Amino acid sequence: MTQEELTKEMLDGELYEAHVSHPHKLRFYSKSPDPNYECDGCKLPADTNSYLRCPYxxxxxxxxxxxxxxxxxxxxxxxxxxxxxxxxxxxxxxxxVADQSGDFPYPYCDACGEDIKGFRYRCTPYDDSDHPPGKHDLHPTCLRGDADATIENRGVPLKLKDKVKSKCVECKKRYPAEECIGFTGWKWVSEDRDYWGFPYCFTGTKLCYHLKCMNEILRKQMK
Structure with a gap:
């Protein structure tokens, strides 16, 4: 599939060629009539208003x-x-790809911290000397999300950032997975102190949400 085909807009209600993971053609829906579906590729719940479904x-x-x-x-x-x-x-x-999950039942995504049970991206280091230990795994939706995008939650503009150690205001935790101490994951962060609110504006703690927690917020808003 060419880059042009990857970025081409899909038409609502149109049938598209079968995916390698399924024998039937799939119909595209730009507005989800079923916000409770689970993707049969990455095994994650609905996280967008658009998806493809088998027409049968x-x-x-x-x-x-x-x-x-x-x-x-x-x-x-x-x-x-x-x-x-x-x-x-x-x-x-x-x-x-062979799992390298150690003591965990599934490998976890290095972006959101959720288990990877289906499709995944795994890294190959460009330069071993600068590469941190171990392999990185990402969900397709995490890797292919717009890292330069700005979203709003309760009117507050948020940017996606890495290596932010502030606690998430949704779950009140520093780490998205308690068993992975030291793994901060990606977070949606407000860099403008005017939006930090009390007491964050005095402590210097950035107003932020784990990517995992923001995904859950957006899923609830779809229902």
């Missing part, structure tokens, strides 16, 4: 738009928060 009534197969569009490719992908890494998509069908 007895076949409840769903894919996030980003999971449908991004296929295994010999050319690595990259993310600005991991400049030493080239990421390859593994879908478990055309390409598999």
């Amino acid at each position: 009534e007895n076949c409840s197969f769903y894919l996030h738009r980003v999971c449908y569009k991004f296929r295994p490719s010999p050319s690595p992908s990259w993310h600005k928060f991991f400049p030493q890494c080239g990421f390859t998509l593994y879908d478990g069908i055309t390409a598999e």
